[in-house]
Amino acid sequence: MKNVSIGPSGFGRAVDAEEIFERFSKKGFGNCEIDFTYKVYLNEKQAEEIKKLAKKYGIKLSIHASYFINLNSEEKPKIHASMQRILKCCEIGDALGAKSIVFHSGFYGKSKDKEETYQNIKKRIIEMMEIIKEKKWDIKLCPETMGKINVFGSVEEISRLVKETGCSFCIDFAHVLAREKKVDYEKIKKLFPQKEWHCHFSGIEYGEKGEKNHINLKPKDWKELFENLPKDKEITIVCESPSRIEDCAEGLEILDSK
Numbered sequence: 001m002k003n004v005s006i007g008p009s010g011f012g013r014a015v016d017a018e019e020i021f022e023r024f025s026k027k028g029f030g031n032c033e034i035d036f037t038y039k040v041y042l043n044e045k046q047a048e049e050i051k052k053l054a055k056k057y058g059i060k061l062s063i064h065a066s067y068f069i070n071l072n073s074e075e076k077p078k079i080h081a082s083m084q085r086i087l088k089c090c091e092i093g094d095a096l097g098a099k100s101i102v103f104h105s106g107f108y109g110k111s112k113d114k115e116e117t118y119q120n121i122k123k124r125i126i127e128m129m130e131i132i133k134e135k136k137w138d139i140k141l142c143p144e145t146m147g148k149i150n151v152f153g154s155v156e157e158i159s160r161l162v163k164e165t166g167c168s169f170c171i172d173f174a175h176v177l178a179r180e181k182k183v184d185y186e187k188i189k190k191l192f193p194q195k196e197w198h199c200h201f202s203g204i205e206y207g208e209k210g211e212k213n214h215i216n217l218k219p220k221d222w223k224e225l226f227e228n229l230p231k232d233k234e235i236t237i238v239c240e241s242p243s244r245i246e247d248c249a250e251g252l253e254i255l256d257s258k
Ligand SMILES: [Zn+2]
Pocket: 064, 102, 103, 104, 144
């Protein structure tokens, strides 16, 4: 399956960039998601250096934005801070040559009104997209499908955001499994007809309310995924399991045998 690229989430220190990319490319990884989940730890100069190295080693970069985001907060300053955190990722992401900024959109809020939550998040995404356009950052916002039932981000909600705002998306298959107790690939293909898919993958423990923990992948998890992924799309898979490097290597082995 030549239409699928696999790589880990998490990067490391800027000073180790060349060594990291060299190791990744030797293993056959095609992508890497830099984690700005706790902070944007690279400056513009470092980002530009890393961009060159990523190109040299053929590694496509994406970014996972801060965990501290709620575009549906009751408090205006919190919404503003959330947007600033995402936009900071866009700025450095543009310098990195990363194309996708993945983020968790927010919570349903006190009212638990899903339509109201949807409209609030949609409005914020449109505002951020306007700023991205103004700044001429070559980057796409990718709200992620979420694994807990009380968190905004069902496949239907994310697909609707894409349709109504023109933003991009991240399909986290482990989250879909935890939220829906199964992965309905046919439904996902219908909801996301786009040519390019940015995806997350890992094993997952879940209960009634959805996601509990990310766990390591088993060969059968990869096999099931590859059997069901569409063949006519460019698919980037970011592996988020605890042993992500080993799991990526195993995934690639299984992919190559397809
Ligand atoms: Zn995520």
